Ligand SMILES: [Zn+2]
């Protein structure tokens with residue numbers, strides 16, 4: 222018998238945690254962090270306490286009440302063995318966005334992760350740069366132990382080694398990926414041991430069902446849709462779109478998934494007014510293609526007599542490649558942060574991406590020594606460039622900075638310039654404040670702003686994106702309809718959406734599931 226339980230992601234955008242079981246054994250499809258649940262309780266200065274392990278997340282229902290977690294993350298006051306356990310063979314990660322893999326690191330360490338080579342590489346790069354939330358230590362982790370008399374708190378010993386989790390790639394892992402996964406994330410002088418994650422190609426017979434992965438177009442490289450063939454055929458889209466450069470890949474998946482018994486599909490843009498409350502990188506209202514974004518941004522760079530700042534999502538390397546192309550065509554150089562450069566060189570190990578040697582890496586002023594990953598980011602790519610060089614000829618550069626890099630602009634000290642906001646974020650209340658701050662910074666430097674405007678509303682000013690500077694990572698309603706119609710599944714389960722009504726109005730086979738509801742197929 223086949224059953225399916227959507228533990229999270231059934232009624233909101235992101236946080237997908239879907240369990241598919243066939244004859245007593247199963248796999249998780251993603252194990253992400255639900256941004257809306259998280260931001261309902263937490264903010265930058267109030268976060269779940271890592272020292273309490275899974276305690277805070279479990280009590281607030283951010284993660285399901287199951288006995289499936291790393292034992293070292295269970296404090297003494299959580300009786301985890303009272304919860305049902307699941308027979309989990311593996312977790313399939315569709316792509317390296319937090320709302321799909323952000324809590325994967327909490328799952329029992331014996332559970333291997335399956336993903337595309339690119340996704341596995343990106344997940345390690347993100348860990349190496351220490352850009353993570355509690356629970357996103359997917360490829361390696363340090364085990365904690367109970368501390369204090371009662372064992373309610375957990376700590377990790379300073380010299381405790383990093384231990385890798387078993388990884389399965391969907392295609393034969395290339396030598397570059399294996400080398401990267403084997404690379405210590407710490408400085409050579411560190412005494413911390415590193416037991417790298419074992420990696421192998423997922424082959425027939427590893428799991429009780431057949432799993433095929435298909436690359437799909439999305440706003441991050443490595444995004445994958447899965448088809449699971451056991452007693453029933455289940456197709457899972459992950460996040461996808463049909464208006465980017467790799468639309469043909471999404472269509473190829475649709476043709477392979479044709480006639481599936483069940484289609485679990487994302488529906489981020491199924492409800493058009495979701496810009497207000499969507500988590501992650503949702504941008505439901507525009508229908509702009511990557512080509513339009515290229516042309517709109519190119520026009521700004523071409524006409525700018527001064528520095529251009531390009532602000533886009535850190536993991537959207539496709540957008541970075543676009544700005545590299547625009548910069549070069551307009552006779553400028555592209556300056557990226559060390560973090561961008563590290564992610565680029567990581568991707569380059571798996572598949573050739575932008576010409577690293579043509580990108581300049583911003584040498585931020587800092588008192589402490591460069592960390593291991595920062596050294597590597599510079600060593601493997603283009604040369605370093607400091608604030609003085611940029612301020613002596615600001616019109617020669619396109620600099621990839623975001624709100625969090627505004628302090629560096631105080632060193633560069635531009636006199637006017639053009640700021641391109643090429644991203645789409647959900648404007649939660651907290652973020653509205655950040656955008657108001659960003660606005661002040663841009664006013665301070667006399668920047669012309671493109672892609673973002675401040676609109677006066679009865680209760681103050683609100684940021685709004687301007688059409689043409691960003692293309693969504695998600696399929697429009699029309700594209701969702703086309704792809705789903707092409708697949709013609711017997712049952713459609715919408716996830717990663719609040720647009721269930723649109724699904725129900727458009728298709729006959731829709732089955733809306735509640736969070737945690739077990740569906741027998
Ligand atoms: Zn997502």
Ligand SMILES: [Zn+2]
Nearest residue numbers: 316318439460
């Ligand atoms: Zn995504």
